[in-house]
Amino acid sequence: MAAVKLYGPLASTATSRALACLLEKQVEYQLIPVDLKKGEQKKPQFLAMQPFGQVPVLQDGALTLFESRAIVRYIAEKYAAQGTIGLLGKSLAERAVIEQWMEVESQTYNPPSSFLVFQLAFAPLWGIPQNQAEIVKNEKKFSKVLDVYEKRLSESKYLGGDEFSIADLSHLPNTEYIVKATGKSELITSRKYVNAWWEDISSRDSWKKIREMSKAGNKK
Amino acid sequence: MAAIKVHGYHASTATVMVLCCLNEKEVEYELVLVDLPTGAHKKPEYLALNPFGVVPTIQDGDLTLYESRAIIRYLAKKFQGQGTDLLGSTLSEEALVYQWCEVEGQSFNPPALSIVSQILVVPMRGGSTDEAAVEMNVEKLEKVLDIYEERLSKSKYLAGDFFSLADLQHLPCTHYLVNACGKGDLISSRKHVNAWWEDISSRPTWKKVAENMKFG
Secondary structure (H helix, E strand, O other): OOOEEEEOOOOOHHHHHHHHHHHHOOOOEEEEOOOOOOOHHHOHHHHOOOOOOOOOEEEEOOEEEEOHHHHHHHHHHHOOOOOOOOOOOOOHHHHHHHHHHHHHHHHHHHHHHHHHHHHHHHOOOOOOOOOHHHHHHHHHHHHHHHHHHHHHHHHOOOOOOOOOOHHHHHHHHHHHHHHHHOOOOHHHHOOHHHHHHHHHHHOOHHHHHHHHHHHHHHOO | OOOEEEEEOOOOHHHHHHHHHHHHOOOOEEEEEOOHHHOHHHOHHHHOOOOOOOOOEEEEOOEEEEOHHHHHHHHHHHOOOOOOOOOOOOHHHHHHHHHHHHHHHHHHHHHHHHHHHHHHHHHHOOOOOOHHHHHHHHHHHHHHHHHHHHHHOOOOOOOOOOOOHHHHOOHHHHHHHHHOOOOOHHHHOOHHHHHHHHHHHOOHHHHHHHOOOOOO
């Protein structure tokens, strides 16, 4: 039985963010689904692990850890010597730039993109009325952010520098939904360097595996 | 060695987060004023440093770095071994520091900063406080603080029995909530959150920075 357990549904962007890192580092894991529709994440058993009632949660031996971006950092550090090397950069300065783009993802890329994904991909599925004015606002915001990314990626192959890192990895889940499920894929595909970067990072084995797992899960 | 340059504003929560960390690590720095009230952060000179047009940005030799939470993680690692240890002593402790840093960034900061923005900043720009937005965010923050209360009843600081980046990240916004927004009861009504707040806000490294947190 794998020592590392990851609790969460694959469809959750935060869960797939953590899983992508486990796959990149070739860490043996067990993915334990959490049924959000049934409110499993708000039940006492789950809250005992994660008091905010959110997915995912990682258990590695005695350590219980939540917040996907913290999980990503921990896995990248603990398993530094195996799987994809250099996810945290090769120097303190490289790591700093990677952390900068992790924070940009967390504070600036995630809010508008998450909003658009929820409103355009999930609200219709769940019968929740859409907020058109806010959709327009967030699309404008997200576009401005992507313009900065376009400039950055015209000067640097990956966000943190010449190599794929946890900064790029962090962007995979939201961007996948934007491109595949919102009808707004041109936000990514119309930008030459952002598009090239997206094509590159989403064709990595780790992300291909997650796509396969999602397909298999949806066939139930 | 040249002092680290911090381009920022003395009353900006993100800027003072970095200044407090520099104090904790006993690192010399120079604060280069980016005058937010006159829109200096959106001018080409500053955008050349930080294309997102937000403060702070630091320059440490050849390295230019922005995002306050990334900056403090860099400082904590670069100056490990001097000043206060801010990352715990083991990989697992460090992981818990990152976890609570993320909680601050994802769950505490959005509602807290919205409240501060509505009560303090919006009127300064000639607008009026959206009371409904304040109420909604206060409700959100109450739920988060209830969880903090439970955590801090079992642990002296957020990540464990040691002060860390996770606690430090909470200083700026909470300072404004308590001292400038009339929302001190959010903290004082919770026994363990209150004790934690009293402790961390009385650190001399913080007080030095807090006394300059005035706009204009």
